[in-house]
Amino acid sequence: xxxxxxxxxxxxxxxxxxxxxxxxxxxxxxxxxxxxxxxxxxxxxxxxxxxxxxxxxxxxxxxxxxxxxxxxxxxxxxxxxxxxxxxxxxxxxxxxxxxxxxxxxxxxxxxxxxxxxxxxxxxxxxxxxxxxxxxxxxxxxxxxxxxxxxxxxxxxxxxxxxxxxxxxxxxxxxxxxxxxxxxxxxxx
Amino acid sequence: xxxxxxxxxxxxxxxxxxxxxxxxxxxxxxxxxxxxxxxxxxxxxxxxxxxxxxxxxxxxxxxxxxxxxxxxxxxxxxxxxxxxxxxxxxxxxxxxxxxxxxxxxxxxxxxxxxxxxxxxxxxxxxxxxxxxxxxxxxxxxxxxxxxxxxxxxxxxxxxxxxxxxxxxxxxxxxxxxxxxxxxxxxxxxxxxxxxxxxxxxxxxxxxxxx
Numbered sequence: 529x530x531x532x533x534x535x536x537x538x539x540x541x542x543x544x545x546x547x548x549x550x551x552x553x554x555x556x557x558x559x560x561x562x563x564x565x566x567x568x569x570x571x572x573x574x575x576x577x578x579x580x581x582x583x584x585x586x587x588x589x590x591x592x593x594x595x596x597x598x599x600x601x602x603x604x605x606x607x608x609x610x611x612x613x614x615x616x617x618x619x620x621x622x623x624x625x626x627x628x629x630x631x632x633x634x635x636x637x638x639x640x641x642x643x644x645x646x647x648x649x650x651x652x653x654x655x656x657x658x659x660x661x662x663x664x665x666x667x668x669x670x671x672x673x674x675x676x677x678x679x680x681x682x683x684x685x686x687x688x689x690x691x692x693x694x695x696x697x698x699x700x701x702x703x704x705x706x707x708x709x710x711x712x713x714x715x716x
Numbered sequence: 717x718x719x720x721x722x723x724x725x726x727x728x729x730x731x732x733x734x735x736x737x738x739x740x741x742x743x744x745x746x747x748x749x750x751x752x753x754x755x756x757x758x759x760x761x762x763x764x765x766x767x768x769x770x771x772x773x774x775x776x777x778x779x780x781x782x783x784x785x786x787x788x789x790x791x792x793x794x795x796x797x798x799x800x801x802x803x804x805x806x807x808x809x810x811x812x813x814x815x816x817x818x819x820x821x822x823x824x825x826x827x828x829x830x831x832x833x834x835x836x837x838x839x840x841x842x843x844x845x846x847x848x849x850x851x852x853x854x855x856x857x858x859x860x861x862x863x864x865x866x867x868x869x870x871x872x873x874x875x876x877x878x879x880x881x882x883x884x885x886x887x888x889x890x891x892x893x894x895x896x897x898x899x900x901x902x903x904x905x906x907x908x909x910x911x912x913x914x915x916x917x918x919x920x921x922x923x924x925x926x
Contacts, residue, residue: 530772530774530797530799532776532779532780533780533782534779534780534782534786534789543852544852547718547852547853550853551718551853557855560855561857564857566855566857567769567770567801567856567857567858568724568726568769568770568801568854568855568856568857569854569855570726570728570799570851570852570853570854570855571851571852571853572728572849572850572851572852573852574730574849578849579730579732579791579793579795580730580731580732580795580846580847581732582731582732582829582830582843582846582847583829583830585829586732586793586829587792587793588792589791589792589793590789590792591779591789591791592787592789593779593787593789595779597728597797597849599728599772599799601770601801628782629782629786630782630783630786643782646780646782647780647782649774649776649777649780650774651772651773651774652747652748652751652752652772652773652774652775653751653752653754653756653772653773653774654756654770654771654772655756655760655762655763655768655770655771655772655911656756656769656770656911657762657763657766657768657769657770657863657866657867657910657911658769658866658867658870658910658912659756659757659911659912660912661870663857663858665870665873666857666858666866666869666870667857667858668873669866669869669870669872669873670858670861670865670866670869672869672872672873672876673865673868673869673872673873676872676876680899683892683895683896683899684892684895684896684899686892688887688888688889688892689888691888691889691891691892692888692891695888695891695892695895699880702876705873706873706876706877706880707873707874707877708873708874708877709870709873709874
């Protein structure tokens, strides 16, 4: 998902300050992390004089607004994503986008979706190294790998009786994280 | 630095696209056509640059007018946005793009102003850095592993699930022996392909549930 919103330049430093605080105080990112369906997301502020100009022949941009560009890589559908954002992160989202022109607030969700629909632009090419894995799949798989690495160190040197106990403990540890990845069912 | 989160680097590039009124089909349209033909699985050019988690290429035609009382304004150039998330440092990544996916890089960025070609990797790196935007805030949910580690873990997760399923109820000594074989096989298994296979079914999809 990509979105671009205009901001009056005097507001830009305030948003930069907010992002600085968000970056410095990790607990403030807890809701974003706990949602656990965003692989990567970023916000980029482009100053009105900061659009790259690489040749004298390229016309110079003459803009009155700075722009906030948002990119998100999430699993699930657009509606699920926006609904979750609105329901769980409304306060944080308001602090980010309140500096953008005409932002209606992230609740109620209908005008919020209308605004996102207006400022969004489409992706022309998208690549994902693990296209069938959701964020939770990745986290679960890494936990399984860590548990297996631990168990593998001793599993072959145990007596069968010791192995049985250790194997059961290992299964109990990995059980919540087992499974295989695949195409998610599409729900609306 | 906001471009980085743990081991993950978030690169954002904004490259102005060449405007040439003399062309029947402008550069933007040619670029979009090309992008629409590119594979997205393990034959993607980004699978060659194997430290790439997720990447996108987007043409930004114009900025957005959100309605009055905001002012309506327009860009004078169109821009190609390249957003990518990878493990490692920026210079190494850009040099890998130039050397391992040079043909693709040329096919895309030849439509952009001032592009020097991927053949000269120093010039290419310098060009990309001129087009780079500093990320203001970057969020990476998992930021302490490499792409290779992550793909290997997903492979392990699936294989272990099958192992447990197949061997439940067997005597401990037999499971122990089979587990040793399983560990060896897993260790020597070929690394999973980044990007997956377009025609590949997942293990779950292959296994009908009773």
